[in-house]
Amino acid sequence: MDTQVLIIGAGPTGLTLALDLSRRGVPFRIVDASSAPFAGSRGKGLQPRSMEVFHDLGVIEPVLASGRFHMTMRAYNGREVLREWDVHEGRHPTTDRPYASTMLIPQFRVEQILREALPQPVEYGTALTSFSQDDDGVTAVIGSETVRAKYLVGCDGGKSFVRKRLGVQFVGETREDLRMLVGDVRVSGLDREHWHSWGGSPGRWLALCPLPGTDLFQFQAAGDGEPSFELYQRIIRERTGLDDVVLHDATWMSLYRTNIRMVDRFRTGRVFLAGDAAHVHSPAGAQGMNTGIQDAYNLGWKVAMETLLDTYESERKPVAEWLLGLTTKIMTSGDPFAKRDDETLQLSLSYRTSDGPGLQPGDRMPDGKTEQGRIFDLLRGPDFVTLDFPDGPVLVRPDGYVAAIGRSAIDAYFGANPVTQLHHRRVAARTAA
Template sequence: MMDVLIVGAGPTGLTLGIDLARRGVEALVLERADALFPGSRGKGLQPRTQEVFHDLGVLDTIRAASGSYSNRMIWKNGERLGEQTMFEEVEADEGTPYTEPMMIPQWRTQEVLYARLLELGGRVAFEREVTGLTQDADGVTVAFADGTALRARYVVAADGGRSAVRRALGVGMTGETVDPAPFLVADVRLDGLDRDHWHAFPADDGSALGLCPLAGTEDFQLQARLPEDAVPDLSADGIRKLVAQYTHLDAADVTEVRWVSDFRPRAALADRFRAGRVFLAGDAAHVHSPAGAQGLNTSIQDAYNLGWKLGAVLRDGAPEALLDTYEEERRANAVAMLELSTSVHRGQVRRGRATVQLDLGYEESSLSVETRTVADRVRAGDRAPDGTVDGVRLFDAFRGPHWTLLGATVPGLRSLPAAPESYGPGVFLVRPDGYVGWAGDTADGIEAYLTVVGL
């Protein structure tokens, strides 16, 4: 029997596969298609996700394939009206070295994650369509379209907004329409536009078309908000006609249509993120507007949260109740993400400090234990900032599947003699996912917390 079956080889499933592989957990990623997803859809990587990728050992490769967000160039009747910045600037400091979102097509992010998974000994089984599952006290049996089945101690549904696993579990989703208009996204190659701007072509009726150059490729991502009564034409000719309709370009200027999809923006949340031995992660748990680049990033952090907890239970002897904190922590974050992405979509919140995800944390979690009488800076539940202690960079010290203690020494824990001044006074126990789990004036009383998390 496998330890974990992960359904879906998107960014969520691959991230979880990497995290489990480096913890020595036997996991298999299952993918219905015969290859990785081919489109650029989730192209924005927020600073917090960059920190996660630093820990997982892929950030340098990701950054080499990425680019910055260009200013938006507004067009009207073939004339340039002017530029708009995409984001409010977030100032970098020692604790927050990554503050600028990066742009990289989703297919490339998945290629990098897939290569890292294979490097760590992980596996993806393609053409494995899940049709149902049953679970008992010992494990979960997953059935496939070809009549075969596999069994594992736990299953994670990372199979998207139309999750077959979620439907098989009977877990509902509650949500709302964000925008009544149909939207279309495509990857195209074209002539006639510079690659220094994100080109926007608004129409008088509220519809619009955008063409965004994708770093490291010859492609542009096309995004279109169509009139409410429009029926999207997903053919190559339909895309060419759309470009000719909204821009000063001719249909023939679109030299290739590489991928296309349509959707109607909605925000929805699964009623539960856990049902017995099955967990929901990524779009299987929360569906969102793409505005503000929140969804893919939140999904990756779902996996990052769940990975260390599954590892602790399966390999370190942590109590099974630790897994309940996945829903406790991640569902609350998903609620906040859905509200934010909807507000960005409707123009109520601008991209910037609110969207980079550096301020998200778990202050209300049962795993966040703050025992200090005075805590005016970093508190239990906060993201643990970067910094330097005795010449050691904290993000490098945190890197890997372990806990890190700052400001004291406890047998069996990786320890540094102090925390940077930016943390404030105290002793800080940093979780494997880079959040402060326990904080105290001294290390006295930490033993009870260590028992809860299996240390």
């Protein structure tokens, strides 16, 4: 084998997978057909669960330094401020939820942080042109090179070559009535302390959101047509009614067509799909980039250990189904900037297989304080961890979800999945005084 895992696509999904594999010492290559990193802000909202992932991967500090919490929304009629609100009002860090609300951070900065943490570079300008698989691995042609890998993961976006080559169905619909012009722009006449919006009807709304750490605003507007500087300039002038809000530059522009689709399977043999290659949807609620990050986080340890691989689909497909329903509901609600809840923060997502009160297998392990330190710090790393609490042990998976509770259940888990015992450590977790 030339490498163990060949990752196709270097967006947030592919980069998260690469970083997770790198800390496990798993050989990988990550390639992208584009000649350079994507420079736009398709996504700009990082959810608390994704921040917990980045805490575990060791990149949370630069992420937090690059973003902003609790930006106030401001709705206008011309220059008149109609109302101000914070969609995350009242949400603040707690002991078990250290990241309590969505953080604004441009996608290109998230990708930059992940790239800089990798021990090897992304291979840009390297397109996947064909692949085939057998019982032992995958043979892929990337650029002018033929590569042999044990596994291939398609993280190559909504138009995924990997998905199409596999013949996997992309089931769903295209909503022609839900189109949006987006872009990264430089605008004068607006402060950078508010997320500004105009438009009293669904077809006339315009939003300009400052992108933290830059001099750019993200432009979002209901509309259609070929994106151009002139079109965006006209929309700003007409919908704000203000002469002093002036568009000066646009570094990226696009017309977003709402596709609500997901694959009928996440795995075919040794080839997996993750992120937008597996599910696309409305951008409302800032879910897409985050769900891709968590697809990768779910898959990374399973590919590395070469165990429980079938559970990738059984765990992530229901999340994708939930995602499509949630984002469509938000987009068609008439108020896409309404107050958020635990669902949109992705803290309530669970892989439970049975109901019950309190913490259950499949639930996210909450943070907390012990005499040995923060629970999230005790869990940080690529292994299964048994937290030996005074009232009984809890086995936590490498992705921070509970695998089993109680000694007999933990022994049974390892008995059913013996290879996982090789990636296991125990930590005393006496409650902090």
